[in-house]
Amino acid sequence: MTTLLEVSGVSVSFDGFRAINNLSIQIAEPELRAVIGPNGAGKTTFMDIVTGKTRPDEGTVIWGERSVSLLSMNESQIARAGIGRKFQKPTVFEDQSVRENLAMALKNKRGPFDVLFHRKTPQGGARIREIAEEIGLADDLPRRAGELSHGQKQWLEIGMLLAQDPRLLLVDEPAAGMTPAERQHTTDLLKRAARTRAVVVVEHDMEFVRRLGCKVTVLHEGSVLAEGSLDHVTANQEVIDVYLGR
Amino acid sequence: MTRPTPSSVRKYLGGARGGSAPSPGATPLGGARPFVMRHPSVLWFLLALSAFTLGVTFLSDAFGIGLLSTSFVKTLGKTLCLCLVAIAMDVVWGYCGILSLGHFAFFGIGGYAIGMWLMYARTERIVEASLAEAPLPPTEQEVIDAIGVQIFGVVGSSEFPALWAFADSLALQLLMVALVPGLLALVFGWLAFRSRVTGVYLSILTQAMTLALSLYLFQNDSGLRGNNGLSGLQNIPGFEAVPQSVISIVFLWASALALGLGYVLFAWVVSGKMGSVIRAIRDDEARVRFLGYHVESYKLFVFTLTAIVAGIAGALYYPQAGIINPAEIAPIASIYLAVWVAIGGRGRLYGAVIGAAFVSLLSSWFTGGGAPDIPLGFYTIQWTDWWLVLLGVSFVVVTLFFPKGIGGLFDHLVRKDP
Ligand SMILES: Nc1ncnc2c1ncn2[C@@H]1O[C@H](COP(=O)(O)OP(=O)(O)O)[C@@H](O)[C@H]1O
Ligand SMILES: [Mg+2]
Numbered sequence: 001m002t003t004l005l006e007v008s009g010v011s012v013s014f015d016g017f018r019a020i021n022n023l024s025i026q027i028a029e030p031e032l033r034a035v036i037g038p039n040g041a042g043k044t045t046f047m048d049i050v051t052g053k054t055r056p057d058e059g060t061v062i063w064g065e066r067s068v069s070l071l072s073m074n075e076s077q078i079a080r081a082g083i084g085r086k087f088q089k090p091t092v093f094e095d096q097s098v099r100e101n102l103a104m105a106l107k108n109k110r111g112p113f114d115v116l117f118h119r120k121t122p123q124g125g126a127r128i129r130e131i132a133e134e135i136g137l138a139d140d141l142p143r144r145a146g147e148l149s150h151g152q153k154q155w156l157e158i159g160m161l162l163a164q165d166p167r168l169l170l171v172d173e174p175a176a177g178m179t180p181a182e183r184q185h186t187t188d189l190l191k192r193a194a195r196t197r198a199v200v201v202v203e204h205d206m207e208f209v210r211r212l213g214c215k216v217t218v219l220h221e222g223s224v225l226a227e228g229s230l231d232h233v234t235a236n237q238e239v240i241d242v243y244l245g246r
Numbered sequence: 247m248t249r250p251t252p253s254s255v256r257k258y259l260g261g262a263r264g265g266s267a268p269s270p271g272a273t274p275l276g277g278a279r280p281f282v283m284r285h286p287s288v289l290w291f292l293l294a295l296s297a298f299t300l301g302v303t304f305l306s307d308a309f310g311i312g313l314l315s316t317s318f319v320k321t322l323g324k325t326l327c328l329c330l331v332a333i334a335m336d337v338v339w340g341y342c343g344i345l346s347l348g349h350f351a352f353f354g355i356g357g358y359a360i361g362m363w364l365m366y367a368r369t370e371r372i373v374e375a376s377l378a379e380a381p382l383p384p385t386e387q388e389v390i391d392a393i394g395v396q397i398f399g400v401v402g403s404s405e406f407p408a409l410w411a412f413a414d415s416l417a418l419q420l421l422m423v424a425l426v427p428g429l430l431a432l433v434f435g436w437l438a439f440r441s442r443v444t445g446v447y448l449s450i451l452t453q454a455m456t457l458a459l460s461l462y463l464f465q466n467d468s469g470l471r472g473n474n475g476l477s478g479l480q481n482i483p484g485f486e487a488v489p490q491s492v493i494s495i496v497f498l499w500a501s502a503l504a505l506g507l508g509y510v511l512f513a514w515v516v517s518g519k520m521g522s523v524i525r526a527i528r529d530d531e532a533r534v535r536f537l538g539y540h541v542e543s544y545k546l547f548v549f550t551l552t553a554i555v556a557g558i559a560g561a562l563y564y565p566q567a568g569i570i571n572p573a574e575i576a577p578i579a580s581i582y583l584a585v586w587v588a589i590g591g592r593g594r595l596y597g598a599v600i601g602a603a604f605v606s607l608l609s610s611w612f613t614g615g616g617a618p619d620i621p622l623g624f625y626t627i628q629w630t631d632w633w634l635v636l637l638g639v640s641f642v643v644v645t646l647f648f649p650k651g652i653g654g655l656f657d658h659l660v661r662k663d664p
Contacts, residue, residue: 074540076537076541087533
């Protein structure tokens with residue numbers, strides 16, 4: 001296990017409100033990590049910073065074995081460097097088919113002319129079917145993504161993440177709005193993905209986090225409150241006070 | 247940074263067609279059949295366009311039974327050019343979501359670029375003919391000076407501005423038709439997209455560009471004859487003996503060819519993966535960035551390509567119109583273009599064609615006095631005045647109740663699958 005992502009001393013304020021306060025987190029490769037914390041703790045903002053959506057006021061975000069700073073890169077460069085993201089609210093391209101959504105995410109050259117002259121390959125088609133299989137949408141490839149159920153959209157977005165073949169997956173509340181069976185499937189998907197890569201999952205549901213069976217980071221008011229196994233952090237008095245005990 | 251994975255390694259080693267045979271149910275490989283064959287709507291469009299062009303030819307004065315006047319043939323030829331700029335507008339707005347209200351400026355620039363050669367070459371012939379009668383053969387400088395007086399006399403000048411440096415060369419001015427709109431779009435787009443100007447702010451910026459350009463052209467010292475514009479463009483140098491009835495058909499064919507090629511080009515661009523990415527940018531550009539696509543490059547590509555096509559459309563339009571002046575580039579023209587596309591149905595190329603053809607022909611009918619006035623007793627509706635009101639109301643109605651436009655109705659009839 002080597003460190004893949006190193007966030008240190010990061011702070012960000014919105015109109016004077018410190019959403020992230022001297023936050024430091026390290027993620028190894030491969031690793032499965034759960035990030036929990038009360039609403040407004042800064043979990044989504046943490047992902048915004050790593051993916052280039054939000055620029056921090058202070059701190060560093062270092063990536064990969066060559067220790068490049070993500071803060072000097074834009075969103076698409078960061079994505080191409082190998083960071084994929086699933087949003088809290090499922091965002092798939094509703095007007096396009098499941099296949100088109102996956103094809104767009106599929107790891108390929110991303111320049112306009114590469115895309116313009118892109119030709120479908122049997123390998124690409126096979127990979128799309130393989131992913132569709134994995135996310136349970138094998139029969140839905142020609143369907144418009146907008147017609148999918150909420151849970152299916154969540155999966156499609158996870159599928160798009162897998163298609164990107166990133167080294168780090170940032171997954172924001174993947175199980176929101178899912179049935180227990182769907183949650184179970186999602187847990188399996190994430191655990192499988194984490195065998196070869198780094199996966200960071202933000203989730204509220206303790207049962208879900210328990211099933212992930214991984215190291216847990218508790219965020220509170222923009223910084224790390226506790227870190228360790230789920231049993232370890234849930235025994236922490238501070239965590240109980242600010243999060244569990246309410 | 248990229249980590250080779252088994253699948254990507256296989257892909258690169260296997261090449262596009264190598265490796266194992268596709269499993270059953272695999273998507274058929276693109277490219278096996280020609281593009282138009284795989285897209286029946288493109289084929290249908292090309293057939294309809296050919297039938298239209300042949301039909302007009304057989305009804306024309308020059309090559310047919312003479313049912314259509316030369317001026318009407320020119321109107322139809324111009325309409326084809328408007329359809330071409332409309333599909334460009336549809337690609338940039340309907341597919342890529344950039345509401346450019348400046349594409350008619352690119353159209354006008356194309357017209358000016360070809361107009362400069364037309365005017366220069368024709369004046370040169372006239373001047374040479376008249377100087378030939380002089381006792382001494384004229385020097386080259388005398389010829390150029392005389393052309394300058396002829397062209398720029400109306401703005402009280404006789405000097406050739408630097409802008410006209412290539413006006414004597416048809417090849418170079420044809421290059422300018424594509425190059426000038428393309429470069430302007432590239433620079434403007436780069437500045438705007440790089441700063442992530444989007445939505446209504448971008449529309450306002452494109453209007454500002456258009457306004458600045460037309461105000462500049464209105465000045466007498468712009469080098470392009472101020473508000474006089476360029477005229478006599480219907481006279482093609484070297485073909486003075488050919489009657490306008492024949493020239494009108496030649497331009498009709500050239501316009502139809504350009505529209506057909508433009509349609510195939512854009513249909514190809516908006517199909518497949520490029521189309522997928524472009525529509526995704528329209529629907530949620532931030533999300534596309536997180537997939538690793540550099541959204542700004544895509545917008546710049548689409549903006550520039552459509553500007554070039556708009557320039558070509560303009561270069562075919564103005565020789566049929568005979569005159570171009572700065573009023574053509576007025577900001578309102580680009581707004582009309584958006585209205586055509588909205589009424590025709592954006593996000594479908596044939597919708598843009600329907601919108602442009604329908605609205606522009608209707609517009610010339612109404613404003614040309616073709617539509618009978620409606621006496622209401624207390625008031626008489628004169629369509630020359632009320633046409634714009636009707637157009638505005640139609641635009642509002644279409645936007646509110648038929649967001650897919652006329653092309654959307656077409657969809658219902660044609661589409662078999664739900
Ligand atoms: N773009 C923004 N502008 C202003 N405030 C923001 C913005 N993004 C997040 N915040 C604030 O930062 C805090 C952390 O938000 P967030 O990261 O979404 O929390 P979580 O995902 O842990 O629920 C919240 O109080 C939120 O209101
Ligand atoms: Mg959140």
